[in-house]
Amino acid sequence: xxxxxxxxxxxxxxxxxxxxxxxxxxxxxxxxxxxxxxxxxxxxxxxxxxxxxxxxxxxxxxxxxxxxxxxxxxxxxxxxxxxxxxxxxxxxxxxxxxxxxxxxxxxxxxxxxxxxxxxxxxxxxxxxxxxxxxxxxxxxxxxxxxxxxxxxxxxxxxxxxxxxxxxxxxxxxxxxxxxxxxxxxxxxxxxxxxxxxxxxxxxxxxxxxxxxxxxxxxxxxxxxxxxxxxxxxxxxxxxxxxxxxxxxxxxxxxxxxxxxxxxxxxxxxxxxxxxxxxxxxxxxxxxxxxxxxxxxxxxxxxxxxxxxxxxxxxxxxxxxxxxxxxxxxxxxxxxxxxxxxxxxxxxxxxxxxxxxxxxxxxxxxxxxxxxxxxxxxxxxxxxxxxxxxxxxxxxxxxxxxxxxxxxxxxxxxxxxxxxxxxxxxxxxxxxxxxxxxxxxxxxxxxxxxxxxxxxxxxxxxxxxxxxxxxxxxxxxxxxxxxxxxxxxxxxxxxxxxxxxxxxxxxxxxxxxxxxxxxxxxxxxxxxxxxxxxxxxxxxxxxxxxxxxxxxxxxxxxxxxxxxxxxxxxxxxxxxxxxxxxxxxxxxxxxxxxxxxxxxxxxxxxxxxxxxxxxxxxxxxxxxxxx
Numbered sequence: 001x002x003x004x005x006x007x008x009x010x011x012x013x014x015x016x017x018x019x020x021x022x023x024x025x026x027x028x029x030x031x032x033x034x035x036x037x038x039x040x041x042x043x044x045x046x047x048x049x050x051x052x053x054x055x056x057x058x059x060x061x062x063x064x065x066x067x068x069x070x071x072x073x074x075x076x077x078x079x080x081x082x083x084x085x086x087x088x089x090x091x092x093x094x095x096x097x098x099x100x101x102x103x104x105x106x107x108x109x110x111x112x113x114x115x116x117x118x119x120x121x122x123x124x125x126x127x128x129x130x131x132x133x134x135x136x137x138x139x140x141x142x143x144x145x146x147x148x149x150x151x152x153x154x155x156x157x158x159x160x161x162x163x164x165x166x167x168x169x170x171x172x173x174x175x176x177x178x179x180x181x182x183x184x185x186x187x188x189x190x191x192x193x194x195x196x197x198x199x200x201x202x203x204x205x206x207x208x209x210x211x212x213x214x215x216x217x218x219x220x221x222x223x224x225x226x227x228x229x230x231x232x233x234x235x236x237x238x239x240x241x242x243x244x245x246x247x248x249x250x251x252x253x254x255x256x257x258x259x260x261x262x263x264x265x266x267x268x269x270x271x272x273x274x275x276x277x278x279x280x281x282x283x284x285x286x287x288x289x290x291x292x293x294x295x296x297x298x299x300x301x302x303x304x305x306x307x308x309x310x311x312x313x314x315x316x317x318x319x320x321x322x323x324x325x326x327x328x329x330x331x332x333x334x335x336x337x338x339x340x341x342x343x344x345x346x347x348x349x350x351x352x353x354x355x356x357x358x359x360x361x362x363x364x365x366x367x368x369x370x371x372x373x374x375x376x377x378x379x380x381x382x383x384x385x386x387x388x389x390x391x392x393x394x395x396x397x398x399x400x401x402x403x404x405x406x407x408x409x410x411x412x413x414x415x416x417x418x419x420x421x422x423x424x425x426x427x428x429x430x431x432x433x434x435x436x437x438x439x440x441x442x443x444x445x446x447x448x449x450x451x452x453x454x455x456x457x458x459x460x461x462x463x464x465x466x467x468x469x470x471x472x473x474x475x476x477x478x479x480x481x482x483x484x485x486x487x488x489x490x491x492x493x494x495x496x497x498x499x500x501x502x503x504x505x506x507x508x509x510x511x512x513x514x515x516x517x518x519x520x521x522x523x524x525x526x527x528x529x530x531x532x533x534x535x536x537x538x539x540x541x542x543x544x545x546x547x548x549x550x551x552x553x554x555x556x557x558x559x560x561x562x563x564x565x566x567x568x569x570x571x572x573x574x575x576x577x578x579x580x581x582x583x584x585x586x587x588x589x590x591x592x593x594x595x596x597x598x599x600x601x602x603x604x605x606x607x608x609x610x611x612x613x614x615x616x617x618x619x620x621x622x623x624x625x626x
Contacts, residue, residue: 051079051080052079053079053080053081053082054074054081054082054084055071055081055082055083055084055088058070058073058074065089066115067088067089067090068094071083071088072094072095075095075096075097075100078098078100079099079100080101081100081101081102082103082105083102083104083105083110083149084104084105085104085105085109086110087111087113087152088111088113089112090112090113090114090120090122091114091115091118092118093120093122093123093124093176094122095124096123096125096141096144096146096177097141098126098142098143098144099142099143100144101144101145102123102144102145102147103145103146103147103148103149104147104149105148105149106149107148107149107150107186107187108187110148110149110150111149111150111152112149112151112152113151113152113154114153114169114172116154116168117168117169118154118169118172119169119170119171119172119192120172121172121173121176121193122151122172122173122174122175123151123175123176123177124176125140125144125176125177125178125179127140128177128178131178132199133201134201134278135178135201135202136202136204137178137180137200137201137202137204137210137230137280138202140179140200141178141179142179142180142181142182142208143181144177144181144183145182146175146182146183146184146185146186147183147184147185148185148186150186150187150189151174151175151186151187151191151218152189152190153172153174153188153189153191153192154168154169154172154192155168155169155192155221156168156190156220156246156248160220160243160249161343161345162249163250165248165249166250167192167248169192170222171192171193172191172192172193173191173192173193174186174191174194174196174216175188175195175196175197175198177196177197177198178199179212180204180205180208180210180231181208181209181210181212182212182213183213184196184214184215184216185216186215187216187218188218188241189218189219189220190221191218191220191222192221192222192223193221193223194221194226195221195225195226195241196225196226197226197229198226198227198228198230198231198234199230199279200229200280201230201279202278204231204232210231210233210234211233211234211235212231212235213237214226214234214236214237215237215238215239216239216241217239217240217241218241219241219242219292220246221241221244221246222245223245223260223261223262224244224245224260224262224268224271224272225242225244225270225271225290226239226270226271226272227262228271228272228273229274229275229279229281230275230279230281231281232282232283233283233284235283235284235286236283236284236285236286236288237287238288239271239287239288239289240287240288240289241270241289242270242290242291242292242293242316243292244268244269244270244290244292244293245258245260245294245296246292246294249345252345252346253345255295257295257352258295258296260296266296266300267296268293268295269296269297269299269322270290270293270299271288271290271299271300272299272302273299273301273302273305274302274303275301275302275303275304275305276302277303282307282329283307284307284309285307285309285310285311285312285331286310286311287310287313288311288312288313289313289315290313290314290315290317291313291314291315291316291317292315292317294342294346295318296317296355297314297318297319297321297322297359298313298314298315298319298320298336300321301322301323301324302324303324304327304328305324305326305328305329307328307329307330307331308330308331309329309330309331309334310331310333312333312334313334313335313337314334314335314336314337314339315335315336315337316337316338316339316341317339318339318342318354319340319356319359320334320336320339320355320357320358320374321336321358321359322355322358322359322361323359323360323361323362323393324361325362325363325393326362326363326365327361327362328362328365328366328367329366329369330368330369330370331368332370332371333371333373334370335372335373335375336357336358336373337374337375337377338376339354339355339357339376340357340376340414341377353386354386355386356387356388356389356390357374357376357388358372358374358388358390359390359392360389360390360391360392360393360396361392361393363392363393363421366395367393367395367396367424368396369396370396370397370398370399371399372398372400372401373401374401374402375403376388376404376405376411376412376414377412386415387414387415387416387417387436387439388414388415388417389418390418390420391419391420391424391426391442393421393424394421394422394424395422396424396425397424397425397426398425398426398427398428399428400417400426400428400429400430400449401429401430402417402428402430403431403432404432404434405432410455410456411432411433411434411453411455413456415435415437416428416430416433416435417437417439418439418441419439419440419441419442420441421442421445422442422443422444422445423442423444423445424445424446425446426445426446426447426448426449427448427449428447428450429449429450429451430449430450430451430452431451431453432452432455433453433454433455434454434455435455435457436458436461437449437451437454437458437459437460437477437479438459438460438461438477440460440462440463440473440475442473443470443471443472443473443495444472445473446473446475447473447474447476447477448475448477449476449478450478451478451480452479452480452481453480453481454481454506455483455486456485457486457487458486458487458488458489459479459486459488459489459504460475460488460489460490460500461490461492462475462489462490462493462495462500463493464494464495468493468494468496470493471496471497471498472496472497472498473495473498473499474498474499475498476500476501477501477503478503478504479504480504480505481505481506482504482505482507482510483506483507483510484507484509484510485510486506486507486510486511487510487512487513487514488510488511488512488513488528488530489502489514489528489566490513490514490515491513491515491517492515493516494518494522494524496522496523496524497522497523498524499525500525500526500527501526501528502526502527502528502529503531504528504531505530505531505532505533506530506532507532508532508533508534512528512530512539512566513528513567517567517568517569517570518624518625519570525625526541527541528540528566530566538564539564539565539566540564540565540566540624541566541624541625542622542623542624542625543564543565543623543624545562545601545620545621545623546618546619546621547559547560547561547618547619548616548617548618548619549578549605549616549619550616551584551586551607551610551611551614551616551617552610553607553610554589554607554608554609554610556605556606557604557606558594558602558603558604558605559602559603559605559619560601560602561600561601561602561603561619562599562600563601563621565598567598568596568598569596569601569623569624570596571593571596573623573625574596574601574621575621575622576603576619576620576621577620577621577622578591578618578620579618580614580615580616580618581615582615583614583615583617584607584611584613584617585611585612585613585614586608586610587608588605588606588607588608589605589606589608590604590605590606591604591605592604593621601621601623603621
């Protein structure tokens with residue numbers, strides 16, 4: 001194109017070859033119009049640039065490398081805001097209003113941090129402090145997105161396991177929202193308080209779905225990773241966070257608990273789902289993985305929570321998952337791995353007793369349905385008197401796969417399952433249990449399962465409780481590879497009614513039965529068999545012993561019959577039957593049981609007269625109840 005030189009003030013219009021105007025400059029009216037490729041309407045450049053705000057547009061507000069005022073000025077405009085690349089330090093909270101889309105150039109590429117001793121929350125929804133604890137969600141901000149950047153909380157001066165690291169900031173939550181229809185997708189590291197805190201109370205705007213979505217990853221927090229107190233219809237999509245509630249190594253040696261700031265009577269857990277009044281809201285899970293919570297549970301609920309979950313993982317925590325009374329819903333899979341163990345340097349001073357892998361208190365109204373997998377790895381602490389899984393609530397359905405790693409020649413010590421609630425349904429497959437497999441203390445439960453390798457412990461311990469109220473249970477367990485130190489069945493008390501089927505196999509020195517045997521006045525059905533590999537030593541809850549009656553004279557005689565009943569029978573559990581193809585020509589005056597031991601029974605009998613013809617009858621003793 002030839003050069004054109006103009007002198008004076010001119011309005012310049014540029015057209016394409018089809019005479020379509022694509023640019024205009026009007027110095028008189030201080031405007032410059034531009035037509036974006038593929039569009040039909042020319043717009044002023046200033047208007048065009050304002051479609052997406054960049055915080056660099058406010059860089060003049062940056063002082064001493066503090067970007068607080070610059071970022072806040074951009075947030076005040078709302079709309080689409082680009083944080084740009086690089087590390088940007090703030091010194092006070094950034095307030096986010098409705099209809100804001102704040103994005104970075106990528107996690108790790110854009111980093112928001114705070115200075116030493118600034119002790120500030122990072123992103124806080126507008127009016128949070130006036131709404132918290134009772135304000136209506138309908139008046140809270142909405143339609144907010146925070147995505148594609150990293151929050152570095154500057155909590156510790158070094159890595160969590162660095163013995164020289166110290167606390168730099170004691171306050172700071174990554175995202176603190178009372179809002180609806182928001183989306184979070186961030187990386188959050190080294191945060192003094194919570195990575196994310198979400199709350200809602202009161203009524204909501206019924207014109208709109210309150211759907212929100214949270215995704216974040218990171219590690220190291222001084223408090224819980226996530227505290228969820230609403231709003232409803234939220235999805236925890238992909239959450240991976242670990243090392244919650246950590247303190248500098250130098251402070252941890254004699255620390256036996258870490259109370260939560262928000263829940264002073266509780267230790268710090270990883271994920272807290274709180275639906276106690278006045279908080280509202282239920283939630284859905286995608287994949288949530290919480291690990292290394294050394295003073296509490298990986299996840300704990302409060303209140304009447306309704307949830308539907310795909311995959312919840314609690315790993316390397318003091319305890320796994322605690323579902324409170326009122327929790328209800330469905331989990332496809334809860335995976336509990338290597339809980340009950342801590343790094344050795346944390347236990348150098350005073351060890352902390354482990355919590356349960358799973359505690360199900362859920363009982364009110366609905367209950368829960370879930371698939372559970374438990375893996376106990378060395379060097380997990382032995383659970384001792386703390387059962388791995390406790391079902392204290394009612395009407396829950398659990399499908400359980402439970403395994404322990406070998407620790408030397410035996411597995412890690414600890415009981416597997418304690419059921420104290422009512423009306424629960426538990427199906428399990430277990431291996432390498434070094435303790436009680438099932439401790440049943442509730443009523444109306446249905447427990448079915450198989451277990452391989454039971455070391456020092458009991459397959460089934462059933463306690464009928466004070467007044468024998470724990471009745472109507474149905475239990476069916478197959479147990480193989482029991483050691484000599486194992487017990488198949490420990491019966492405490494005598495329920496009014498129950499059905500128990502136990503099939504065992506293992507050492508001939510194992511104890512098949514101990515405790516209180518059946519009472520003939522109760523409607524109970526036991527089917528117990530223990531196979532030692534030899535018919536002569538196999539034990540059962542029902543046996544038939546037999547012997548030949550002597551017909552040589554009419555004096556009183558006794559006959560001792562060995563039996564394989566798994567306990568000493570009561571006289572009322574022994575029924576005598578006599579049979580022969582050619583009955584003697586004399587009648588029996590009496591035949592009765594006179595003694596019973598764990599190995600045999602003795603019967604006494606007498607003929608009215610000495611038989612002179614016929615065959616000696618066989619007496620069959622039906623022992624036990626079938």
